[in-house]
Amino acid sequence: MDRAGLDSLDREGLIGVVLRQLQAIDRLTGEVAALRAENAALRAKLDRPPKTPDNSSVPPSQGQKTSMWAKNRSKRRPHAGAHRPLHPDPTERRDILASACPHCGFDVSRSAQQPCEAYDRIEIPEIRPDVTRVILHGGVCPCCRGRFKAQAPLGLERGSPFGPNLRAFVIYLRFTQGVGFERLSLLMRDLLGLDISEGALVNILKAARERFHAASAAIRARLLSASAICSDETGLRVGKRSWWLWVFHHGKDAYFLAHPRRGKTAVEQFLGAVRPDAWVSDRFGAQNGWAKKDHQVCLAHLLRDTQFVIDEGDQIFAPGLRHLLGRACRIGSRRHRLADASLKIYLARLEADLDQLLALIPTHPAGVKWQAAIEKLRRHLFVFMTNRAVPPTNNESERALRPCVTFRKITNGFRSQWGAYQYADIRSVIESARRKSIGPLDAIRSALLTKPASHQVKSPA
Secondary structure, three states, X not given: OOHHHXXXXXXXXXXXXXXXXXXXXXXXXXXXXXXXXXHHHHHHHHOOOOOOOOOOOOOHHHXXXXXXXXXXXXXXXXXXXXXXXXOOOOOOOOOOOOOEOOOOOOEOOOOOOOOOOOOOOOOOOOOOOOOOOOOOOEEEOOOOOOEEEOOOOOOOOOOOOOOHHHHHHHHHHHHOOOOOXXXXXXXXXXXHOOOOOHHHHHHHHHHOHHHHHHHXXXXXXXXXXXXXXXXXXXXXXXXXXEEEEEEEEEOOEEXXXXXXXXXXXXXXXXXXXXXXXXXXXXXXXXXXXOOOOEEEEOHHXXXXXXXXXXXXXXXXXXXXXXXXXXXXXXXXXXXXXXXXXXXXXXXXXXXXXXXXXXXXXXXXXXXXXXXXXXXXXXXXXXXXXXXXXXXXXXXXXXXXXXXXXXXXXXXXXXXXHHHHHHHHHHHHHHHHHHOOOOOHHHHHHHHHHOOOOOOOOOOOO
């Protein structure tokens, strides 16, 4: 090949190299621009205020609390002294009469005396199990020469050796105090003097499944007939998977549902074909759209979200909204003392003030976004002003779930699905009893003594 051909090949090679370099430069330039945009977004996120229990739904246990030594506490006046009140129903009463005068030693045993001081001395008796040995006698009938045996009296039939009080005590310690099976077995041995293995404790729980499921099914039936329902959910650990514990409640009834999903399938499983007139929840999508008429959004959640917008920097829309929502909550707390005409006046004032707030023009992006969200939620803000069966907040749901969160942190969940289902049934019984001023131990004992109907469906295994 001649000199001209070589020069032509060199030029084509150089052009190809230059083109590839230009393509690489264009690609790297695009990557640099994308990284700069991502860096700017991360810096903007760093500039945002932290999520705290005061401005978000972060639980109080995850908030940073100020040390008591760091607080500048002013010296307060001491409070008035207090004493333990006397027991309303003492087991024994002893009237102690003075025998001699402490000043002169004169015999005063026959003199008139009146009570001068009363106090209680509290002690527990020695803890010993009440064990009844049942011996069934029998023999041979002298008439027909057939063998016979005595029938066990009611309540002393052959089967589990543990009575209802002991079984209720075991269930109470397990599901209310969060005592594990190993520690529970040791507690029974050391405190009551009973050797109960971990397997026997599990059998006690399994034997109670049907009765607690029947009790929770009755609670669900009453709840589905209510005009309004409140709902919320929290996390639950079953085996190696994350489940969810839902609560549905209103008035004196509360129903818990353990479900592997957080979506609308859990609410559908609870409701079936029933749709209540009103629903109360937060803004989570799975809890929206279930009411036939009204849906009340929790104002307490909105107050915390509004505080976060204020912390981000909005000083035009969010401060006024926080004041408005706080005023609405205060009206809701004293709603039982107000007449319908007064509620209409208060509602008109709240709507007028909300109109003025929505007419403002926020300059901060967080304020603009929050104003648009509030405008969409407007018809769900003040439902409680026209429907007395609807509370302004969903705080009762969070109170109902608080013991469940404590139990989850203590035990770290369940190994089997039937344990989660049974826990939901037991929590339904205990929470519903609490709303009727019944203690948890009494509620558990009552559920164990109530025989379920034969047509009741058992909980899934």
